[in-house]
Amino acid sequence: MTEMDDTASVVLNTLSEVLNKSTGELRARPVLATHGWDSLASLEVLSRLESGLTVTLDLRAYHAAHTVTALIDLVAAAATSNAAAGRRG
Amino acid sequence: MNDFTELLDGLRAAVAARSAPSPGLRQRLAGLDDPATVRRAGRILAELPPSGPEPRPIRVAVLATCTIGPFEHLLRATLVATGTQPTLLLGDYGTFDLSLAAGEIGGSPDVVTCLLDERYFLPREWSAVDPDGLAAHVAARFADLRGLILACLERTPAAFVLHTVPIPAELRDSVISWRARATVGRAWHRLNADLLGLAEEDSRITVVDLAGELADVAVACRDDRLHRYADLPYTDGALLVLARQVARVVAARSGLSRKVLALDLDNTLWGGVLGETGEAGLQLGGLYPGNCYQALQRVVRRLREQGVILVLASKNDAGPVDEALANHPEMLLRPQDFAVRAVNWSAKAENLRHAAETLNLAASAFVFMDDSPFERGHVAAELPGVAVVAADGDPAYLVRSLLRSGWFDVPELTDTDLKRPALYRSRALRTGFSTGFASSEDYLRALRTQVISHPVTAFETGRVAQLAARTNQFNLTGVRFDEGVTTAMSTDPDHLVASFTVSDRFGHEGIVGAAWIERRDRIWRVLNLVLSCRVFGRGIEFAIADWIVGRAREAGATALVGRYVPTNRNSVAAGFWEKAGFTPSDEDGTYTVVPATAPTCLPTWITDPETK
Numbered sequence: 001m002t003e004m005d006d007t008a009s010v011v012l013n014t015l016s017e018v019l020n021k022s023t024g025e026l027r028a029r030p031v032l033a034t035h036g037w038d039s040l041a042s043l044e045v046l047s048r049l050e051s052g053l054t055v056t057l058d059l060r061a062y063h064a065a066h067t068v069t070a071l072i073d074l075v076a077a078a079a080t081s082n083a084a085a086g087r088r089g
Numbered sequence: 090m091n092d093f094t095e096l097l098d099g100l101r102a103a104v105a106a107r108s109a110p111s112p113g114l115r116q117r118l119a120g121l122d123d124p125a126t127v128r129r130a131g132r133i134l135a136e137l138p139p140s141g142p143e144p145r146p147i148r149v150a151v152l153a154t155c156t157i158g159p160f161e162h163l164l165r166a167t168l169v170a171t172g173t174q175p176t177l178l179l180g181d182y183g184t185f186d187l188s189l190a191a192g193e194i195g196g197s198p199d200v201v202t203c204l205l206d207e208r209y210f211l212p213r214e215w216s217a218v219d220p221d222g223l224a225a226h227v228a229a230r231f232a233d234l235r236g237l238i239l240a241c242l243e244r245t246p247a248a249f250v251l252h253t254v255p256i257p258a259e260l261r262d263s264v265i266s267w268r269a270r271a272t273v274g275r276a277w278h279r280l281n282a283d284l285l286g287l288a289e290e291d292s293r294i295t296v297v298d299l300a301g302e303l304a305d306v307a308v309a310c311r312d313d314r315l316h317r318y319a320d321l322p323y324t325d326g327a328l329l330v331l332a333r334q335v336a337r338v339v340a341a342r343s344g345l346s347r348k349v350l351a352l353d354l355d356n357t358l359w360g361g362v363l364g365e366t367g368e369a370g371l372q373l374g375g376l377y378p379g380n381c382y383q384a385l386q387r388v389v390r391r392l393r394e395q396g397v398i399l400v401l402a403s404k405n406d407a408g409p410v411d412e413a414l415a416n417h418p419e420m421l422l423r424p425q426d427f428a429v430r431a432v433n434w435s436a437k438a439e440n441l442r443h444a445a446e447t448l449n450l451a452a453s454a455f456v457f458m459d460d461s462p463f464e465r466g467h468v469a470a471e472l473p474g475v476a477v478v479a480a481d482g483d484p485a486y487l488v489r490s491l492l493r494s495g496w497f498d499v500p501e502l503t504d505t506d507l508k509r510p511a512l513y514r515s516r517a518l519r520t521g522f523s524t525g526f527a528s529s530e531d532y533l534r535a536l537r538t539q540v541i542s543h544p545v546t547a548f549e550t551g552r553v554a555q556l557a558a559r560t561n562q563f564n565l566t567g568v569r570f571d572e573g574v575t576t577a578m579s580t581d582p583d584h585l586v587a588s589f590t591v592s593d594r595f596g597h598e599g600i601v602g603a604a605w606i607e608r609r610d611r612i613w614r615v616l617n618l619v620l621s622c623r624v625f626g627r628g629i630e631f632a633i634a635d636w637i638v639g640r641a642r643e644a645g646a647t648a649l650v651g652r653y654v655p656t657n658r659n660s661v662a663a664g665f666w667e668k669a670g671f672t673p674s675d676e677d678g679t680y681t682v683v684p685a686t687a688p689t690c691l692p693t694w695i696t697d698p699e700t701k
Contacts, residue, residue: 017129039319040158044128047159047325051125059314 007076010052015068018044030068049075055082093126100133109137109144110169112453112473119170119494124163124308124325127332131162134169139176142567142656145343147173149335150198150247152180152188154209156320160328164202167329167336172345172453182320185209189237192244200342201241202250202335206322207257209234210280220269224276231283235290242291246573250338252299252331253281255310292501292551292572295342297334303327341498344558344569347476348450348509350392350497351441353459354403354410354432357480357487358386358422363409374419381484386421388488393426396506397497398513400444401430402437402457428513437464438471447517449622451561456496503552505599515595516623533627533694540629540695541590542636545603549588550576553603556619561658563620563630565651565665570605570617583609585640589633591624598624602633613641613684614650625661628692634669635691642684649687651680 012023019026019035026035032042046062049055055078065071096117103110110118121127139146149168151157157179168175178196180188185203188194194201210230215223238249256277264270281300288296303310308326315321323331340346355362359382360372372379373386393399399422403410410432414424424430429447431440437459445452453474459465460480469477478490499506519536545553554572557564570578570586578584589602601621607614615637620630634651641649651666653659655678666680667673669690674681691697 017132040156043315043319043321044159047128048125051123051325059318 007053007079008072011049011072011075012068014045014048014052015071018048026068032066032068032071053079055079093121093123096121097126097129097133100130104133104136107138107140109140109174110134112172113469115170115172116469116476118166124159124329127166127329128159128162128325130169131164131166134165135162137169137174140174143658144169144172144174145345146176147200147339147343148176148178148196148198149339150178150180150194150196150201151204152185152194152201153182153204154185155204155206155322156182157204158319158321159325160204160332163325163329163332164335167332168339171336171340173336173339173343175339186233186237189241192241194241194245194247198245198247200250200339201245201247203238203252204331205234205252205254207254207260208322210254211260217264217269220264220272220276223273224279227276227280228283231280235283235287238287238294239290242293246571248293248295248342248571250295250297250335251284251287252297252334253284253301255300255303255327257311295338295500297331297338299327299331299334302330302334306330337495337498338500341495341500342558344555344560346499346559347456347496348396348454349398349400349428349444349448349456350389350491351400351402351444351455351457351475352389353437353461353464353480354401354405356460356484357458358382358389359413359420360484363405363413368409368413368417371413371417373417378484379419381487383419383421385484385487385491388491390421390426392497393510394507395497395502396499396509398448398450398510399427400441400448400455401427401432402440402444402459403432404434404437405432407432425514426510428510428517436467436471438468441468441472441475448513449516449625451622458491499555501551503555505552505555508597508599511596512598512623515598519593519595530694533692536593536595536627536694538591538593538627538629538695539698540632540636541592541698542587542633545575545579545586545588547576547579549600550579550586552600553586553588556600556603556621557617560619560621561656562622563625563662564617564656564659565615565619565662566617566654567656567659568605568617575605578605583607585613587633587637587640589620589629589636591627591629602629604633604637606637608641608644608646611645611647612650613637613644613646613648615652618651628695630662630665631669631690631692632695632697634665635689636697638670638682638684638687638690642687646684649682649684650674651682653678653680 012026015026016023018041021035046057050057057078061074065074099114100110118130161177161179165175165177178198210227212226260273261270264273285296287294309324310327311322312324352358360378361370372382374383411424414420429444431444441455452472455475456478457468457475458478458480465477468475476496480487550572554575557569575586579586585606585608587604588600591598591601601624604618605616607616638649651671653666670687671680671682
């Protein structure tokens with residue numbers, strides 16, 4: 001399994017638990033707004049992704065991610081950038 | 090599978106089975122430090138349906154000057170962890186002042202928690218060159234809040250929990266002069282001091298020092314993104330700290346405080362193994378690590394001073410332990426400080442069970458501290474109600490480990506709290522005295538028991554309310570009248586609240602019983618009667634019934650009605666009214682006697698010094 005797969009799995013599972021939707025449903029209908037993606041749900045997902053994956057997400061970019069796929073890409077990019085910073089450090 | 094997953098799965102299974110999480114799960118939940126996991130636990134527990142009178146149901150309203158957000162799930166999880174069954178009633182966003190001003194807090198909460206943030210106290214615009222003006226505004230806003238809370242208290246029987254507010258960095262750092270910054274800081278500290286002072290104005294207000302707590306834990310207090318975006322002034326980590334404090338207050342107010350601290354000796358109360366090093370080789374006092382053990386003893390002694398009963402639970406030979414406790418020059422806890430000394434080679438679970446019987450307390454009243462994972466595991470498995478504290482690892486953390494969960498918190502210390510260690514030591518001595526009598530009646534007669542009964546005084550309402558909150562076994566109806574209601578009843582001509590005090594040859598037990606009685610139209614109804622488990626088996630309850638019948642007779646009452654409502658803890662009181670001479674009536678669970686013709690049910694071995 002690649003790092004990207006790992007990240008996708010964490011994002012999907014987190015969304016699934018917070019939004020109370022199966023990962024299958026989220027994959028089939030990836031637009032977050034169709035799943036009760038309100039401000040509190042989105043912030044709970046943000047908090048859990050940041051603490052679970054030790055990343056910090058830019059809130060503007062986070063709110064611009066309207067689909068499951070876009071969110072996975074955003075988190076994966078942050079994780080990569082975080083890892084690169086760790087290697088430099 | 091990691092621990093978190095296993096714990097969350099355990100909570101899901103409890104929810105699916107529609108049953109409260111087991112004590113073991115609750116204790117693991119209480120030990121979680123990761124706010125994201127606690128939040129997940131709270132979300133899972135939101136689906137838990139009500140499950141009757143146990144664990145203790147509690148209705149908690151949350152009113153906030155900001156977004157409540159994650160506080161809901163964090164609070165629910167921490168309340169469940171402390172052994173309550175919470176229903177949360179969340180105030181709508183932006184209605185904080187309105188709810189307090191109207192005094193209408195929906196859902197009849199037992200406790201109202203106020204989540205406060207700095208914006209409530211600060212003006213939108215303020216001048217950094219006028220720190221005194223800022224201070225005056227903050228003081229005025231506090232006065233507004235105080236007025237709202239005190240007025241609301243007059244219209245609701247609920248207790249309130251507030252908290253101090255950490256000083257915002259923006260407030261402090263946008264003032265560039267050190268002198269003015271000190272003025273601003275002082276104004277903010279005064280605000281927090283004033284908030285804490287509210288607790289002295291009304292016994293139903295508790296104020297948690299959130300600012301102080303956050304100074305002692307490594308969590309960020311604020312996330313500016315969440316604050317700006319969603320009016321969430323605090324991080325999940327800070328909210329977890331607050332939720333834990335609120336849960337501790339709720340648990341203490343619900344009578345769930347622990348009463349007994351059972352302690353191991355070797356590598357817990359002192360360093361080293363007595364059987365190997367001898368008394369002189371123990372690490373106690375002086376430099377590290379001996380100072381850690383002495384610090385623990387000092388804190389334990391302080392707990393005892395406040396009413397916590399101490400029990401020794403050590404696998405050792407009793408003789409050398411007694412000598413070390415009595416003679417070691419650095420020892421702070423002496424033999425007489427322990428109500429029960431279970432020093433032998435039996436299993437500790439067995440010793441604790443025996444200590445619980447001797448003290449007539451449930452395992453759920455016990456906290457057990459031991460350095461051995463085996464002993465802790467065995468006690469946790471055998472006596473799941475016992476709270477277990479680990480004493481292994483670096484002894485520098487012993488004090489923190491014991492105190493961090495607030496097992497012994499009470500809303501307020503009563504006279505009985507202060508006397509409890511001596512009372513229970515007397516009880517343990519009394520158990521020893523009970524051998525050598527031909528019959529239990531001979532023994533009871535030799536005790537020379539006196540029961541003093543009278544209408545409750547203003548000085549006693551706190552203790553009486555505490556008895557109502559804490560008594561589960563001899564609690565005839567399960568109705569828990571709090572201090573406010575008890576005080577109101579005690580001055581109302583249609584009600585009588587009575588307290589019952591016991592003493593015997595071993596000393597005073599203090600107030601051990603209380604009764605709440607309605608008296609209307611010459612009919613007296615006992616709304617509830619509670620009796621401390623400390624005095625079971627001595628006929629005290631019949632002395633109480635006899636006194637109530639006598640007062641009803643004097644008042645010309647035509648009937649006295651008692652009631653018994655079964656709970657899953659009060660079976661010991663089943664049949665009480667009939668044994669006291671009452672007859673079951675048509676109304677379910679009620680029993681009646683005609684005071685004028687009722688025979689006495691006062692046991693022959695009990696006297697009332699006021700009627701003697």
